Amino acid sequence: MNNLLVAQSGGPTVAINATLVGVLQGVRASSKVDKVFGAKNGIEGAINDNLLDLNELIKDSEALDTLTYTPSSALGSCRYKMKDWKVDEEPYKKIIETFKKHDIKYFIYIGGNDSMDTVDKLSEYCRVNNHDIHVMGGPKTVDNDLNLTDHCPGFGSAAKYIATTISELERDINVYDVPAVTIVEIMGRNAGWLTAASALARVNGGSGPDLIYLCEKVFDYDKFIEDVKDKLKTKPGLIVAISEGIKDSTGAYVSDTMSSGAVDNFGHKYIAGSARALEQLVREKIGCKVRAVELNLMQRSAAHIASETDIIESLMLGQKAFDCVVNGVTGKMAAIKRISNNPYLVEFTAVPVSEVANHEKVVPLEWITAEGNDVTEEMMTYLRPLIMGETNIKYENGIPKQYRLY
Amino acid sequence: MNNLLVAQSGGPTVAINATLVGVLQGVRASSKVDKVFGAKNGIEGAINDNLLDLNELIKDSEALDTLTYTPSSALGSCRYKMKDWKVDEEPYKKIIETFKKHDIKYFIYIGGNDSMDTVDKLSEYCRVNNHDIHVMGGPKTVDNDLNLTDHCPGFGSAAKYIATTISELERDINVYDVPAVTIVEIMGRNAGWLTAASALARVNGGSGPDLIYLCEKVFDYDKFIEDVKDKLKTKPGLIVAISEGIKDSTGAYVSDTMSSGAVDNFGHKYIAGSARALEQLVREKIGCKVRAVELNLMQRSAAHIASETDIIESLMLGQKAFDCVVNGVTGKMAAIKRISNNPYLVEFTAVPVSEVANHEKVVPLEWITAEGNDVTEEMMTYLRPLIMGETNIKYENGIPKQYRLY
Numbered sequence: 001m002n003n004l005l006v007a008q009s010g011g012p013t014v015a016i017n018a019t020l021v022g023v024l025q026g027v028r029a030s031s032k033v034d035k036v037f038g039a040k041n042g043i044e045g046a047i048n049d050n051l052l053d054l055n056e057l058i059k060d061s062e063a064l065d066t067l068t069y070t071p072s073s074a075l076g077s078c079r080y081k082m083k084d085w086k087v088d089e090e091p092y093k094k095i096i097e098t099f100k101k102h103d104i105k106y107f108i109y110i111g112g113n114d115s116m117d118t119v120d121k122l123s124e125y126c127r128v129n130n131h132d133i134h135v136m137g138g139p140k141t142v143d144n145d146l147n148l149t150d151h152c153p154g155f156g157s158a159a160k161y162i163a164t165t166i167s168e169l170e171r172d173i174n175v176y177d178v179p180a181v182t183i184v185e186i187m188g189r190n191a192g193w194l195t196a197a198s199a200l201a202r203v204n205g206g207s208g209p210d211l212i213y214l215c216e217k218v219f220d221y222d223k224f225i226e227d228v229k230d231k232l233k234t235k236p237g238l239i240v241a242i243s244e245g246i247k248d249s250t251g252a253y254v255s256d257t258m259s260s261g262a263v264d265n266f267g268h269k270y271i272a273g274s275a276r277a278l279e280q281l282v283r284e285k286i287g288c289k290v291r292a293v294e295l296n297l298m299q300r301s302a303a304h305i306a307s308e309t310d311i312i313e314s315l316m317l318g319q320k321a322f323d324c325v326v327n328g329v330t331g332k333m334a335a336i337k338r339i340s341n342n343p344y345l346v347e348f349t350a351v352p353v354s355e356v357a358n359h360e361k362v363v364p365l366e367w368i369t370a371e372g373n374d375v376t377e378e379m380m381t382y383l384r385p386l387i388m389g390e391t392n393i394k395y396e397n398g399i400p401k402q403y404r405l406y
Numbered sequence: 407m408n409n410l411l412v413a414q415s416g417g418p419t420v421a422i423n424a425t426l427v428g429v430l431q432g433v434r435a436s437s438k439v440d441k442v443f444g445a446k447n448g449i450e451g452a453i454n455d456n457l458l459d460l461n462e463l464i465k466d467s468e469a470l471d472t473l474t475y476t477p478s479s480a481l482g483s484c485r486y487k488m489k490d491w492k493v494d495e496e497p498y499k500k501i502i503e504t505f506k507k508h509d510i511k512y513f514i515y516i517g518g519n520d521s522m523d524t525v526d527k528l529s530e531y532c533r534v535n536n537h538d539i540h541v542m543g544g545p546k547t548v549d550n551d552l553n554l555t556d557h558c559p560g561f562g563s564a565a566k567y568i569a570t571t572i573s574e575l576e577r578d579i580n581v582y583d584v585p586a587v588t589i590v591e592i593m594g595r596n597a598g599w600l601t602a603a604s605a606l607a608r609v610n611g612g613s614g615p616d617l618i619y620l621c622e623k624v625f626d627y628d629k630f631i632e633d634v635k636d637k638l639k640t641k642p643g644l645i646v647a648i649s650e651g652i653k654d655s656t657g658a659y660v661s662d663t664m665s666s667g668a669v670d671n672f673g674h675k676y677i678a679g680s681a682r683a684l685e686q687l688v689r690e691k692i693g694c695k696v697r698a699v700e701l702n703l704m705q706r707s708a709a710h711i712a713s714e715t716d717i718i719e720s721l722m723l724g725q726k727a728f729d730c731v732v733n734g735v736t737g738k739m740a741a742i743k744r745i746s747n748n749p750y751l752v753e754f755t756a757v758p759v760s761e762v763a764n765h766e767k768v769v770p771l772e773w774i775t776a777e778g779n780d781v782t783e784e785m786m787t788y789l790r791p792l793i794m795g796e797t798n799i800k801y802e803n804g805i806p807k808q809y810r811l812y
Contacts, residue, residue, distance in 0.1 A: 072574075076583070078583075168478075169703055171418070171477045172478045174482075175418055176447075176484070203802075203803040296697075296700070298699075303577075397790070397793075398566055398790070398794045398795070399573055399793070400574075402610065
């Protein structure tokens with residue numbers, strides 16, 4: 001028996017199940033795999049022998065189709081970071097035990113940075129210890145911060161949600177003729193890709209965000225207030241897009257700095273986001289109407305407005321990871337290489353996972369304007385194709401159909 | 407010349423432009439109206455003679471189609487409450503002046519409670535002073551709190567967004583196997599209809615919110631903490647849906663009570679929502695992972711996931727208001743009367759605006775469970791049809807097309 005195990009890890013995205021479906025399609029089309037299992041809650045499922053028999057659970061094509069458009073990780077997730085096996089070999093031994101018990105020869109781990117670290121360590125462990133097990137990574141991260149891939153599955157859909165939402169907020173805030181600032185906080189502690197995607201609200205002629213601040217540039221409070229005052233001279237309703245992770249010149253998060261003194265009635269510290277912090281600042285320094293909006297969990301789970309490009313590419317990356325792992329490749333991650341922008345063409349490749357793990361791809365500073373409050377045309381060229389197309393998501397009783405594995 | 411003026415007022419919704427389109431369709435199909443004008447920023451546009459020539463601006467059917475699916479008020483809005491004309495006749499005189507200057511014989515005002523008050527006062531003023539001008543109201547309010555209509559345009563689309571979003575959040579929060587509470591704050595200061603709509607996340611077998619608290623019932627902090635603790639015994643990931651306007655036994659808003667002592671580094675008061683306040687409480691009393699999510703402006707502007715039922719009914723209400731106003735009716739509001747639930751059938755009627763203005767239709771207490779933490783099957787029966795169907799919204803360059811009048 002040559003069986004395959006697949007698992008998902010890290011924060012949920014809209015596209016991580018599409019990559020799982022790509023793997024399952026690979027299994028169905030190939031004669032190289034007998035059975036396919038899913039590990040529950042990521043690598044923890046492999047350590048604890050908590051596997052789901054996916055041949056049994058997902059039998060029909062309709063289920064595969066619904067799963068493709070279901071947000072978050074159908075197999076569950078974890079935040080488990082493996083130590084080096086020379087430091088703690090126990091989890092490695094348990095994983096190999098699970099693998100042997102179920103005749104697992106191939107393992108595909110879909111996830112972000114930490115998951116690629118697991119792929120790196122586990123493939124190395126198997127190689128050194130002569131276990132005939134191949135390990136491949138499937139990329140996934142809404143933050144778009146993985147190295148060696150042009151972009152990451154899940155990002156395009158979140159970008160489409162953000163661009164659409166900003167364009168809708170623009171309609172909303174422009175109905176009144178009084179000065180008002182809406183500060184929209186977008187995910188990204190260290191990488192500002194998602195915040196940059198707010199600029200895509202302009203693709204059909206809308207003004208989009210009037211100001212954009214990414215976490216890659218030092219955030220200057222005084223400059224921010226000057227920027228807002230300047231923009232208010234030209235129009236009453238402003239949208240400001242900011243990364244949750246903007247930091248001041250000392251390297252401190254804006255959210256921490258601004259809220260550090262605040263306590264509630266019980267004497268507990270208030271935990272405010274960066275938008276909420278800047279809302280307070282605008283109220284104090286400018287005094288106009290101001291509102292903080294957090295796109296929160298919605299931006300990574302809004303499957304109803306997923307990007308068709310993102311979903312198809314995510315599916316293809318699952319197929320690519322499958323194709324590699326059953327053909328002798330190990331210790332690599334399926335990746336996207338952009339061939340051209342116009343027409344938009346990509347290739348699917350495999351890259352050394354050791355060069356992906358523990359790196360973070362942030363926005364190049366030259367893709368941020370000199371003023372530091374917007375993105376450049378290069379950024380727009382990079383982003384535009386990623387939100388193209390709408391998916392074939394099905395509705396039932398007024399809300400999108402979802403597939404629940406357990 | 408017999409001209410018609412239309413205006414929009416109050417908070418934006420996804421469906422208010424569909425009602426405008428219904429009026430414009432009425433004008434196109436009828437021989438009773440020569441020209442149609444739009445007042446900019448609601449009744450203020452009529453007072454200040456700030457009119458847009460809609461015959462000139464919206465010429466083709468494609469524009470009408472795009473406008474139908476564009477969120478917020480294309481003509482702008484205002485928050486202007488007219489005083490009684492016996493107290494301040496000046497604005498009334500100015501409106502009549504504008505009407506006479508442009509040969510306006512018919513006026514349709516699309517909006518909520520305050521707008522219906524304007525319709526009431528203005529139609530009465532015209533009647534008493536023998537101005538041959540007919541005034542009709544078109545309902546609109548995301549809060550669903552207008553009297554004498556089964557439900558309000560804009561509500562069904564917001565309900566669809568909320569139900570979909572809760573179902574997506576449910577997928578998102580269930581990936582980890584650790585206790586975590588997600589508190590979702592939904593619009594509604596006095597009426598909990600939108601919060602109740604969160605229960606629609608269950609229509610396809612999902613668990614939806616685990617607890618629902620509407621602003622119609624007194625909010626009990628201790629009971630809330632007990633409810634959360636109880637639910638955490640059965641599953642790790644909880645979703646709690648609350649109205650922004652939940653109040654404690656003293657009648658004080660939960661948001662005010664909880665945040666009243668908090669100040670930031672500048673000594674300014676923190677303005678927190680009710681979800682943020684309860685997030686603090688759960689952190690203190692239970693100590694598990696907890697997160698506040700505000701659906702904020704998105705719930706009233708997410709046109710990309712509008713309810714087809716809502717949009718079609720909103721259009722029909724515009725047509726009904728038009729039909730009434732050109733056939734001698736004045737001082738009334740177009741309204742929806744539900745005929746049956748299965749099949750879902752409605753009739754369009756006209757109701758006395760004096761009985762709509764300054765009333766608020768809140769959720770009947772018998773549609774809330776005895777425990778006070780969920781809604782009843784009667785509520786579900788009422789809500790279900792309102793989110794049915796997806797619209798024909800068009801995309802361009804990856805985001806929905808919008809129509810911008812100015």
